[in-house]
Amino acid sequence: MKKNIFLIFFSLLFSSALVYFLVFTWVAVLEKYKHKNNFTNLESLYFHEKYSDQIHHLRGNNWPYEKQNMLWNKEDYLFSTISEFKTDKDNYLIQGDSWAEYMVFKDQIYKSLKDEVSRLNIGLINSGTSSYSPSPMKVQYKILEEDFSIKPDYIISIIDQTDIGDELCRYRHNIIENNDGSVKSIKREFNTGAVMDASKHYNFSRIQLEKKKFINFHITNYYIYKTYHEMKTRVLNIKKFGFKDGGNYKCKFQQIQKYLININNQEKEYFKKRTQEYFDYLVSKKYLKKIFIVTFPHKNHFEGNYKVNVSNIINELNLSPKILHINFNEIIQSDQFQKENIYALNDPASHLNEEAHALYIKKIFKIIKQKKY
Numbered sequence: 001m002k003k004n005i006f007l008i009f010f011s012l013l014f015s016s017a018l019v020y021f022l023v024f025t026w027v028a029v030l031e032k033y034k035h036k037n038n039f040t041n042l043e044s045l046y047f048h049e050k051y052s053d054q055i056h057h058l059r060g061n062n063w064p065y066e067k068q069n070m071l072w073n074k075e076d077y078l079f080s081t082i083s084e085f086k087t088d089k090d091n092y093l094i095q096g097d098s099w100a101e102y103m104v105f106k107d108q109i110y111k112s113l114k115d116e117v118s119r120l121n122i123g124l125i126n127s128g129t130s131s132y133s134p135s136p137m138k139v140q141y142k143i144l145e146e147d148f149s150i151k152p153d154y155i156i157s158i159i160d161q162t163d164i165g166d167e168l169c170r171y172r173h174n175i176i177e178n179n180d181g182s183v184k185s186i187k188r189e190f191n192t193g194a195v196m197d198a199s200k201h202y203n204f205s206r207i208q209l210e211k212k213k214f215i216n217f218h219i220t221n222y223y224i225y226k227t228y229h230e231m232k233t234r235v236l237n238i239k240k241f242g243f244k245d246g247g248n249y250k251c252k253f254q255q256i257q258k259y260l261i262n263i264n265n266q267e268k269e270y271f272k273k274r275t276q277e278y279f280d281y282l283v284s285k286k287y288l289k290k291i292f293i294v295t296f297p298h299k300n301h302f303e304g305n306y307k308v309n310v311s312n313i314i315n316e317l318n319l320s321p322k323i324l325h326i327n328f329n330e331i332i333q334s335d336q337f338q339k340e341n342i343y344a345l346n347d348p349a350s351h352l353n354e355e356a357h358a359l360y361i362k363k364i365f366k367i368i369k370q371k372k373y
Contacts, residue, residue: 020220033219037198039205047074049202055139056174056186057196059101059129079127079144080104083117085152091123093150095137096158097166098349099296100128102357112358116365125150131196133163134278135171135183141282151287156364157278158294161301161310162349164263164271165256169248170196172270182277191229194250200226253348260298260306268313276317283320291320292368296328296360298350299343324371326364337363 037060039045048058058077082104085091094100103113104126117124127140137157144150174187189197203226207218238246248255259267282291295311311329319325331337342356352360 020224033204033208035201035204037201038208039201042206042209044074044077045202045205045209048077048198051078051143052188052198054143054185055136056171056188057129057131057198060198075148078129078140079125079148079150082113082124082126083122085123085125085150089121089123090154091152092125092154092156093141093144093152094124094126094128094156094158095132095140096128096156096294097132097160097163098128098130098351099160100126100156100158101130102351103128103361106354106357108354109357109361112361116361120365120369123152125152128158131162131166131170133166133171134159134275135167135175136186138183138278138281139185145285151285153287153289154292154368155282155288155290156292156294156368157282159275159310159314160296161260161298161306161308162256163275164308164310164313165259166251167271167274168259168267169251169255170194173249183274191226192233192249193230195252257348260300260308263308272313272317275314279317279319279323283322288322290371291323292326292364292371293319293323294326294328294364296352297332300350301329302339326367328360331363 039048052058083089094103098105103109113124113126125144127144129136129140132140171186174189175183176185176187178184189199191197191199200222203222204219207215207222211218233249234246237249240246241248263271279291279293282288293314295314297309297311298306300306301309309329311325311327314325315327328337332339337359338356342352344351344353351357
């Protein structure tokens, strides 16, 4: 009996050592931890991690701050100043997901935005971040106001169709609530392997910037820990939701998209609750003169594949007179904006192509100019 226990113990010990040696060799040879999304300095790493801990995620480290037409600092992970706020100007903040972020991400769209800012002589900050929806937008606004003293006169809040799925899949289980049930903050992903989980880039960067020595050793330890944690998350979700739906926590596009195909009443009411909460929070800011909510249909709405439209859900909310809904469903139906050849090719998320997005920006500011007062 003792001999068998002894053999089992040393077999496990040998197997563990072999696995560790293989992982260590793999790390040393392939150096996959040297990634373009890693941070190049600790200041940026700490900034990104600090606010991701409050707001789930910031703009990714593959965000093109190398662009020659703009300067970059760590705050660009959270917001970009297109034109500085000044007391003698109308000052605007743009919030939203990738539809807003693309206004600084894509060259032609960025140029169109800059042209509008110059023509209108306004101050403008863009805090658009991929996959944001009303809950993270509320938390983000609070951070912008309290930590960076950003107080716009007007806000352009882009609510995309995918905000429904992002709110329900990506954020609902990560929200930390205030005593009244409202959103206080949103926990980031922690070695789950979910979309927007930046854990590995934080750890890879920290090891290379802080440890300096025995990097392969530290990376190997992290890979083993990361693999264990991701497997644990996967197993717990399979146990809870079954093998078929066990990977839904990763919130890939197919999972986000399904809420536009069909949504039950409980899911719809939850999205309405969080969206109303975000709007009410903005309305409570006395210095905000007007809030412009912008919605736009996806290609699948025109093709009949999507039955759920975020524009219709917003119209069911209790909107303050301080809010104007710029509803591109209605604008397109009244032939005031084209619907042909406007979407990026082979894009399941139905982003506009750069030419159409530039026109979209001009249309928004044209409507704002007419309705601002």
